[in-house]
Amino acid sequence: MTTARTPASRNLLDPGFELTLRPMRYPAFYERYRDAIRNTWTVEEVDLHSDVADLAKLSPGEQHLIGRLVAFFATGDSIVANNLVLTLYKHINSPEARLYLSRQLFEEAVHVQFYLTLLDTYLPDPDERAAAFDAVENIDSIREKARFCFKWMAAFEGGEGVKPIERLESRADRRRFLLNLICFAACIEGLFFYGAFAYVYWFRSRGLLHGLATGTNWVFRDESMHMSFAFDVVDTVRQEEPELFDDELRRQIEEMLEEAVEAELLFARDLCGEGLPGMNTESMREYLRCVADQRLVRLGFPARYGARNPFSFMELQNVQELTNFFERRASAYQVAVEGSVSFDDDF
Numbered sequence: 001m002t003t004a005r006t007p008a009s010r011n012l013l014d015p016g017f018e019l020t021l022r023p024m025r026y027p028a029f030y031e032r033y034r035d036a037i038r039n040t041w042t043v044e045e046v047d048l049h050s051d052v053a054d055l056a057k058l059s060p061g062e063q064h065l066i067g068r069l070v071a072f073f074a075t076g077d078s079i080v081a082n083n084l085v086l087t088l089y090k091h092i093n094s095p096e097a098r099l100y101l102s103r104q105l106f107e108e109a110v111h112v113q114f115y116l117t118l119l120d121t122y123l124p125d126p127d128e129r130a131a132a133f134d135a136v137e138n139i140d141s142i143r144e145k146a147r148f149c150f151k152w153m154a155a156f157e158g159g160e161g162v163k164p165i166e167r168l169e170s171r172a173d174r175r176r177f178l179l180n181l182i183c184f185a186a187c188i189e190g191l192f193f194y195g196a197f198a199y200v201y202w203f204r205s206r207g208l209l210h211g212l213a214t215g216t217n218w219v220f221r222d223e224s225m226h227m228s229f230a231f232d233v234v235d236t237v238r239q240e241e242p243e244l245f246d247d248e249l250r251r252q253i254e255e256m257l258e259e260a261v262e263a264e265l266l267f268a269r270d271l272c273g274e275g276l277p278g279m280n281t282e283s284m285r286e287y288l289r290c291v292a293d294q295r296l297v298r299l300g301f302p303a304r305y306g307a308r309n310p311f312s313f314m315e316l317q318n319v320q321e322l323t324n325f326f327e328r329r330a331s332a333y334q335v336a337v338e339g340s341v342s343f344d345d346d347f
């Protein structure tokens with residue numbers, strides 16, 4: 001076993017199971033863990049009752065959209081949690097980063113529980129509910145997004161004919177890992193989920209589905225933090241091993257994001273059909289390209305699309321959510337919240 005602070009374990013991605021917290025090599029990761037603890041919420045705090053009455057008011061097109069959206073939510077966070085355990089926790093060799101990842105795993109479990117509760121409430125019919133949970137198998141647009149995730153997990157998950165990467169020994173292994181990390185942060189948490197949140201806030205902007213919007217506020221905040229942590233890991237690796245970040249990696253990241261935008265657009269076409277008032281495939285394309293540009297810029301690459309956010313209801317999202325969150329903490333628990341939280345690159 002590789003022990004602490006030997007020359008072979010000086011970098012974050014060097015294989016091993018570093019245990020030493022003092023002296024702390026990556027205090028910023030520990031601070032992220034502490035910030036996350038201050039951000040605890042439970043599913044029981046979300047009241048979905050008024051949503052049931054709202055669902056009955058929706059047009060057939062809107063009902064189709066919400067059915068597909070919750071079907072995506074049924075499995076999205078479980079996929080992220082699996083990758084966290086099987087890839088990220090295994091290969092990010094720092095006990096303070098692993099503290100953060102342990103906390104993130106708990107948050108993903110809360111998200112899974114939230115969407116389980118949501119589907120139980122929204123889909124009372126057992127057959128419809130079962131079909132939603134099986135969406136990765138039976139709904140093309142959702143299967144395509146899952147396929148995209150599994151493709152970038154394959155090198156670490158193993159499977160038929162694929163031997164999983166157990167240790168990040170070679171430069172190629174480390175680049176594989178970076179692509180996995182960036183895929184989950186920039187494309188899945190940072191693009192697929194951001195796409196999904198936009199539909200929720202479109203409903204909210206019309207006074208509908210407040211329970212879903214409340215839970216989404218807290219999930220959104222968690223996802224922003226997960227993404228920021230992952231990008232901090234990328235920055236650290238870039239400082240330690242700048243040679244990994246060459247034109248080839250950049251090209252792969254750009255292609256990956258483009259593929260993610262296409263997969264999310266397929267989903268948008270399925271959800272929006274011929275278009276709904278204020279929500280259609282065209283505006284979703286512009287929004288996704290704008291989000292993809294933000295991810296590229298945060299990763300230190302030039303923007304690719306030059307797109308602008310067409311959804312005014314997303315612009316104030318983080319500010320509004322942050323205010324609600326701290327008001328809720330103060331009124332519900334009288335917990336003093338200290339420190340500041342910044343959303344580096346998000347809306």
Ligand SMILES: [Fe+2]
Nearest residue numbers: 077107108111
């Ligand atoms: Fe999540």
Ligand SMILES: [Fe+2]
Nearest residue numbers: 080189223226
């Ligand atoms: Fe997440």
